[in-house]
Amino acid sequence: MKFSVTVILKKDVLDPQGKVVQNTLKDLGFLNLKNIRQGKFFEIELNENDEQKAKNAVKQMCEKLLANLIIEDFKISKTK
Amino acid sequence: MKSSVIVFPGSNCDRDIAVALEKMQFKNQMVWHKETELPKSDLIIIPGGFSYGDYLRSGAIAGKSSIINEVIKAANSGCLILGICNGFQILTETGLLKGTLLRNKNLRFINKDVNIKVLNNETKFTSKYKKNQILRINIAHNEGNYFTNAKHLDEMREKNLIAFKYCDEKGNINTQSNPNGALNNIAGIYNSKKNILGMMPHPERMIDKLVSNDDGINLFSSLLK
Numbered sequence: 001m002k003f004s005v006t007v008i009l010k011k012d013v014l015d016p017q018g019k020v021v022q023n024t025l026k027d028l029g030f031l032n033l034k035n036i037r038q039g040k041f042f043e044i045e046l047n048e049n050d051e052q053k054a055k056n057a058v059k060q061m062c063e064k065l066l067a068n069l070i071i072e073d074f075k076i077s078k079t080k
Numbered sequence: 081m082k083s084s085v086i087v088f089p090g091s092n093c094d095r096d097i098a099v100a101l102e103k104m105q106f107k108n109q110m111v112w113h114k115e116t117e118l119p120k121s122d123l124i125i126i127p128g129g130f131s132y133g134d135y136l137r138s139g140a141i142a143g144k145s146s147i148i149n150e151v152i153k154a155a156n157s158g159c160l161i162l163g164i165c166n167g168f169q170i171l172t173e174t175g176l177l178k179g180t181l182l183r184n185k186n187l188r189f190i191n192k193d194v195n196i197k198v199l200n201n202e203t204k205f206t207s208k209y210k211k212n213q214i215l216r217i218n219i220a221h222n223e224g225n226y227f228t229n230a231k232h233l234d235e236m237r238e239k240n241l242i243a244f245k246y247c248d249e250k251g252n253i254n255t256q257s258n259p260n261g262a263l264n265n266i267a268g269i270y271n272s273k274k275n276i277l278g279m280m281p282h283p284e285r286m287i288d289k290l291v292s293n294d295d296g297i298n299l300f301s302s303l304l305k
Binding site: 013014016017020064065066068070071 | 179261
């Protein structure tokens with residue numbers, strides 16, 4: 001079973017990398033650009049057929065290692 | 081006084097701290113991160129460097145290594161723990177110290193000597209310093225921008241848990257004297273029992289006037305008492 005996980009800084013945490021990317025894109029002429037937040041993306045594959053079990057495992061992976069919950073949020077979605 | 085320095089793949093200040101400890105007459109041992117037992121120690125040091133190449137987040141992988149469980153046990157039974165630079169980042173990843181270290185505000189790796197002020201000299205780490213003494217100490221990091229929630233910041237202020245703050249040479253604590261964007265210019269903090277200190281500056285680089293200055297010596301001599 002495959003999942004994709006996005007880890008991104010919480011809204012109220014300053015994201016200087018996102019800001020620099022945003023400013024550079026504006027310089028490149030994308031004047032309607034409103035906001036960019038930069039995050040991390042993981043593709044996770046599990047040997048598990050029970051979807052609920054698999055999802056729980058991925059959630060624990062996020063909480064234990066992939067995200068730092070003080071500053072980051074995570075989103076899990078099942079992929080094909 | 082027995083000390084242990086934990087070594088991870090990518091640690092690069094482990095030898096510097098060992099030299100400092102030996103100079104100060106500590107009986108020091110190096111402990112590889114794969115060990116599952118710690119030698120008997122009064123002081124455990126998590127040194128600076130780039131453990132696991134800063135993969136995922138600085139300190140994240142080292143914070144889950146097998147020796148860290150032993151460090152957590154020792155910390156909970158009152159052993160003194162000092163985390164310097166990457167060591168501070170690792171301590172926040174283990175939860176032994178609250179908060180976290182974000183990317184420097186200017187997005188650059190900063191390597192320079194800065195001034196820090198000793199806010200609390202009534203701890204086992206700082207008793208040989210004067211209160212509000214200004215030290216000149218080297219910093220070398222990419223993620224030194226300390227961040228925590230408002231509740232924890234209040235707790236640190238109330239219980240005097242902020243160890244050091246960045247300041248200018250006259251001791252003024254302001255935006256101009258903040259090298260990395262750290263919340264309230266925080267350069268180092270204690271846990272609530274004050275047996276754990278995490279700091280971004282490198283006191284082990286300041287133990288010899290021939291190569292730098294000796295502003296870091298009193299941190300080690302405080303610990304020896």
